[in-house]
Amino acid sequence: MYRFFPFLTWFKAVNNGTLRADFIAGITGAIVVLPQGVAFAIIAGMPPIYGLYTAMVLPVVAALFGSSHHLISGPTTAISIVVFSTVSQFASPSTPEFVTLAIGVTFIAGAIQLTLGLVRFGVIVNFVSHSVVIGFTAGAALLIATSQLKHFFGLDIARGTTFLDTWWRLIWQITETNPYVLGISIFTLVVALLIRRIHRLVPHMLVAMIFGSVLAYFLGGETVGISVVGELPKGLPPVSWPLLDFGMMQRLAPNAFAIAMLGLIEAVAIARSVATKTGQRIDGNQEFIGQGLSNLVGSFFSCYAGSGSFTRSGVNYSSGAKTPMAAIFAAILLMLVVSFVAPLAAYLPIPAMAGIIVLVAYNLVDFHHIKKIVRTSKRESTVLFITLIATLVLELEYAIYLGVFFSLVFYLQRTAQPRFVRLAPDPSHKYRMFLNVEKEKLPVCPQLMIVRIEGSLYFGAIEHVKQQLDELYDQPHSHYLVISNGINLIDTSSAEMLVDVVKSWEAKGKFIYFSGLKLRARESMQDGGYWDEIGADRFFISKEEAVHALFGMLDQNKCNTCPVKVFRECSTTM
Numbered sequence: 001m002y003r004f005f006p007f008l009t010w011f012k013a014v015n016n017g018t019l020r021a022d023f024i025a026g027i028t029g030a031i032v033v034l035p036q037g038v039a040f041a042i043i044a045g046m047p048p049i050y051g052l053y054t055a056m057v058l059p060v061v062a063a064l065f066g067s068s069h070h071l072i073s074g075p076t077t078a079i080s081i082v083v084f085s086t087v088s089q090f091a092s093p094s095t096p097e098f099v100t101l102a103i104g105v106t107f108i109a110g111a112i113q114l115t116l117g118l119v120r121f122g123v124i125v126n127f128v129s130h131s132v133v134i135g136f137t138a139g140a141a142l143l144i145a146t147s148q149l150k151h152f153f154g155l156d157i158a159r160g161t162t163f164l165d166t167w168w169r170l171i172w173q174i175t176e177t178n179p180y181v182l183g184i185s186i187f188t189l190v191v192a193l194l195i196r197r198i199h200r201l202v203p204h205m206l207v208a209m210i211f212g213s214v215l216a217y218f219l220g221g222e223t224v225g226i227s228v229v230g231e232l233p234k235g236l237p238p239v240s241w242p243l244l245d246f247g248m249m250q251r252l253a254p255n256a257f258a259i260a261m262l263g264l265i266e267a268v269a270i271a272r273s274v275a276t277k278t279g280q281r282i283d284g285n286q287e288f289i290g291q292g293l294s295n296l297v298g299s300f301f302s303c304y305a306g307s308g309s310f311t312r313s314g315v316n317y318s319s320g321a322k323t324p325m326a327a328i329f330a331a332i333l334l335m336l337v338v339s340f341v342a343p344l345a346a347y348l349p350i351p352a353m354a355g356i357i358v359l360v361a362y363n364l365v366d367f368h369h370i371k372k373i374v375r376t377s378k379r380e381s382t383v384l385f386i387t388l389i390a391t392l393v394l395e396l397e398y399a400i401y402l403g404v405f406f407s408l409v410f411y412l413q414r415t416a417q418p419r420f421v422r423l424a425p426d427p428s429h430k431y432r433m434f435l436n437v438e439k440e441k442l443p444v445c446p447q448l449m450i451v452r453i454e455g456s457l458y459f460g461a462i463e464h465v466k467q468q469l470d471e472l473y474d475q476p477h478s479h480y481l482v483i484s485n486g487i488n489l490i491d492t493s494s495a496e497m498l499v500d501v502v503k504s505w506e507a508k509g510k511f512i513y514f515s516g517l518k519l520r521a522r523e524s525m526q527d528g529g530y531w532d533e534i535g536a537d538r539f540f541i542s543k544e545e546a547v548h549a550l551f552g553m554l555d556q557n558k559c560n561t562c563p564v565k566v567f568r569e570c571s572t573t574m
Contacts, residue, residue, distance in 0.1 A: 005064075006064075006065060006067060006286055007065070010069060010323050013323060017322075018323050021320045022322055022323055022325040022326035023326075023329050024319060024320060025321035025326040026325075026326050026329025027329075028203075028315055028316075028319045028330075029072060029315060029316055029319070029326065029327070029330030029333075030333035030337055031203040031206060031337075033330065034203075034206055034338075034341075035206045035209055036075070036312070037051035037052040037054065037074070038052065038232075038348070039353055039360060040080045041054075041075065041304075042229075042357070043147065043357065044075070044079075044080035044102065044304055045087065045088055045093030045094060045098055046093075046098070046304055047094055049232045049338075050099065050102075050303070050304055051075045053237035053301065053302045053303050054074055054298060054303040055074040055306075055331070056236070056237055056331050056334055057237055057301045058074050058294040058298050058303060058306045059072055059294075059327040059330060060331045061290070061298070062267075062291060062327070063324035063325075063328055064324070064328075065290040065294075066267075066287050066291065067283040067290070068270075068275065068280070068308075068324075069321075069323055069324055070274045070317045070321055070326075071267060071270055071308045071327075072308065072313045072315075072316050073267065073307060073327075074306045074309055075306045075309075076266060076307050076308070076309050076310075077140065077141070077144055077364055078136070078137060078262060078364075079259060079263055079266070079305050082140075082258060082259050082262060082305075083305055086105055086255035086258075086259070087102045087105060101248070101252070102304045102305075103242045103302065103303070104243070104248070105259065106242070106295050106298060107242035107295075107296060107299035108249065108253060109256045109259040109260040109305050110293070110294070110295030110296030110297075110299060111292070112260040113264055113288055113289075113291050116260075116264070117285050117289035117290075118289065121288070122284030122286075122287070123284065127407075127408070128400070129380070129383060129407040130269075130369070130380075131373055131380040131387070131403070131407065132383060132384075132387050132404055133265055133269060134384055135385065135386070135387030135403060136387050136391050136399055137364055137365070137366065138365045138370065138388050139387065139388040139391025139392050139399065140391060142361070142392060143163060143391065144364070145357070145358050145362070146163055147166075148354040148357045149170050151181075151185070151350050153170070153177045154177060154180070154181030155178075156173075157169050157170070157173070162393075163392045164393075178224075178225045180220070181225060183215075184212050184216050184219070184352055184355070185352070185358075186355065187212060187355075188208045188209060188211065188212035188351070189355035189356070189359055191207070191212070192204045192205055192207075192208035192355070195207050205359070205360075208352070208355070209348060209352050209353070209356060212349055212351070212355065213348055216228075216347075217347065221347075226349050226350075227349070227350045228347060228349055228350060229348040229349075232338070232343070234338065238301070239300060239301060242300070258400055261400065262307070262400060263295070263307035264288055264307075267287055267308035268287050268288075270308040270310055271287055274313055274317050277317065291308075310364075311363070312330075370384065379414070380410075382410070383403055383407050383410065386403060387402065390402045390403065412460060415458075418454060418456065418457065418468075419454040419455060419486075420451055420453055420454075420472075421436055421454065422437040422444070422449065422450065422451050423435065424443065424445070425442075425566060425567060427442075427443075432567075432568065434543065444564070445562075445567065446558065446564075447478055447559075448477060448480075448547070448550055448554060449472065449477040450543070451472065451480065452482075453465075453482060453484065454486035455486065455488070456487065456489045457487055457489070457490045457495075458490075458491040458493070459491060459493040459494070462493055462494060462497055465494070465497070466497065469501055473510065477510070478511065478555075479510075479550055479553065480505075481514075481546050481547070482512060482513065483515055483516055483543055484514045484515060484516050485515075485516035485517070487517065487521050488520070488521070489521055490525060491524070492528060495528055496530070498530065498534065499530055499533045503533075513540065513550060514534075514539050515541070515542055516543060522539075547567055551567060551569040
């Protein structure tokens, strides 16, 4: 029962105290999502009310069948822009045909997500690196802001224009800017920023749009070129049917898969982020099921694709939510609010919406983590900027795939080159700790070389390992100790290579030994018979045991005249 109805696990914890806290958080969530839902629907090319429908249905289903106690699902910026990019190829935005296809894409994406969750493929999101997500999100933010430039400046730029073409047209048409439209856009944006600066829990976007609407009314509204959203229909989300013929499903499926994957990545990432503060354990497979069911059910109630929301989940947690009941309360309260304020949308100026959407896009760019990635890793920085640029110039789903591809390429490149580090005991250290020879400039034993291998030994790393071993063979040492506790696994190809190297070196008077081999690697060597082929006497539990045993095998005449007393055992020589 708990597996099929996960809400039973947290429902037992619901009491008067949690209900009170969740209700307060729900009020805040309903207020926050009101302007966001309208804005995201416009980004997706949908009539504004569909963003609110999505914010009513998806959070309830995701809360009941997901695993996170604080994740709030619904319309999001990234998913909205992918929906627009996908469906606008086949229909004009805001038309009935566009709405039908958007709902159909939602149905397909939900089915994909649910299937992946049921077959327990939650682990696949681990292959999409943090850098890909940040790069894609930053690129999507630039696309979102760019799509609003014509509304922000009051210019006539055709829909569907590419990123670069939109900026080119803006530069050439900037003298045609409507000052009233630009004034409303900037005024709304500045008011939102000021209110957020004063108090972050105040619904700054909603308040800013109210101020923008009032100013637009006094400036003359549509008589001076300030267009409005128009009245929103009242009532609950109407029942819909995601009708798609087989041919259209085939054409939409690749994009729907990209929407499904992006939605899952967003949801799991947000859930894990909040869980780091609450200590809750997140089940990736259950989140897949929750997101899949929310989109699948939502497609039958006039919703377009959604996912977890960074903003609303953060607000939900900050508002003191205790259980997923907060998401359910927010959805119910939103239904009530829409019934009363929907007619007021007729006075909502589109330039004010553009100002808010530009602010949303700016907030979407994670400058903090971009700086950290740039400072930390060249490979991750490359992945981030490749994904960002691809998002601007390619179809969005290909940008994700390209980012994942380069992430895997760099990962394989890194794992295919296990690190070889020469070690020696530090004579100045109390416990004679083994340190990096090159880095610390330590003296080394002329007979026994100690080297640590860091990384897995698998088929892709064989050539690099061989090359490193060949360089070690050219050294004048007769005995080599491989510190192996940094080797996570040894596959068949690498085990056979080690056997060949050990035997060929032994025939030429050079001997290789191993210490600290991990259980998994040791079992692989033993199960395949490679342990016995190399010889059980070549393996030691620790490097201290190995050094002590190998010291007796060294040429004692050389030890007596050796000027560097590297090991403790050296003190016993003349």
